Amino acid sequence: MQTIKVLIYEDNPQYREGICMLLNGTVGFDVLAAYKNCSNVEEEVPAWKPDVILMDIDMPGTNGIEGLIRIRNVNPEVKVLMLTVFDDNQNVFNAIKSGANGYILKKTAPAKLIEYIQEASSGGAPMTSSIAAQVLKMFASINKEVRNTDYDLSAREKEVLHFLVKGFSYKMIASKLFIAMDTVRSHIKNIYEKLHVNSKSEAVAKAFRDNII
Amino acid sequence: MQTIKVLIYEDNPQYREGICMLLNGTVGFDVLAAYKNCSNVEEEVPAWKPDVILMDIDMPGTNGIEGLIRIRNVNPEVKVLMLTVFDDNQNVFNAIKSGANGYILKKTAPAKLIEYIQEASSGGAPMTSSIAAQVLKMFASINKEVRNTDYDLSAREKEVLHFLVKGFSYKMIASKLFIAMDTVRSHIKNIYEKLHVNSKSEAVAKAFRDNII
């Protein structure tokens, strides 16, 4: 197995030194450098070409998320493991959507940390199980949002609403459906009643929000 | 520490027996029962009241995802760990959105399995790191869709657009912002130009689609 080259960003000197010693004392790991801030990630990462980057989230100056984003601008491939003290919901979310490869708590035992870095290096996405739980919860909640309240619209009314959402005028809808404009008008009046709105734009907004699109 | 009560659904007799023996031979675990299909989950789960359920995905008859859904109908609390041979993308996705508490590969080492069950029982969401990687990828791709093209709207124009999306009339916006209706009109004209639309409802639709809301 090849040596895994690691770059470290961590402001706390004790923790930084601790990780360095741990990794340098482990066969198969090589700490290229350890920085106390990520003000120069754009130069450092391409210069060192690490396999895995350990990035602390809570750093003064440029924080870890910002650092991650800047790394991704110059290198979308390198594995970045986020380190943090708290499994704060918002940070987890931001890190993930910015392309983090894993998210682990600092209290992670040394043996675990080694294991996690190996997993990250080989394409996995290691994360503390409490963080995984959060990720799943977010995921489930995203999918729950996809509601469809329907509002008892008739087939024809749904058709009309579709055109409305597309920004068509009454006249255009009438010609599309081969009916009189007054008919369209009457459909729309009924739609507004059922959706409890009283203008086109409100209906469109409601259609988007409630996924009747 | 309290004993963790486990219920097993797994069609393969060897694997089923293997897990039973492993868990029953481990202090702190108690296998309540092991079934070869999940045709009767609705009765079995409430009857046994397990802490953790191990659910194989690939089962004849009712598959694991379906089983999970049926379990969730009668018990949204019990921890369900999905077991599978392959880390198939679609299954992972379906399991997660149906409320699985973890997703692990069958090739997981016994010691790891024990650990995972403990994590699930204590509220974590254990998953093989390759599966976690998939989850992150899905997550990132979902959020990539959340684009924000901005369209160079000025601060004031964004304000106006917000009210527009809320279904306010020009007059209402004017009074809200303490400006003349003609000013609102002029802002809206500029907004339409920047968004390349020419009606309120199109603007609202675009605002929703491109998340300028």
Added chain:
DNA sequence: CTTCTTTTCACGCTTTTGTGTGATTGAAAC
């Protein structure tokens, strides 16, 4: 066979939107 709902259409009238064509002010950029 009646009742209900959906779909269709009509007329009149008011309000709201959309468009064109300006102008003034103040702040920031060059």
Added chain:
DNA sequence: GTTTCAATCACACAAAAGCGTGAAAAGAAG
């Protein structure tokens, strides 16, 4: 010190949307 731009306002006119009120045909449900 001029230029650029955002934000403000004005007036006029045409098009579209919204509202009330009413009604006929067609099909399903009872």
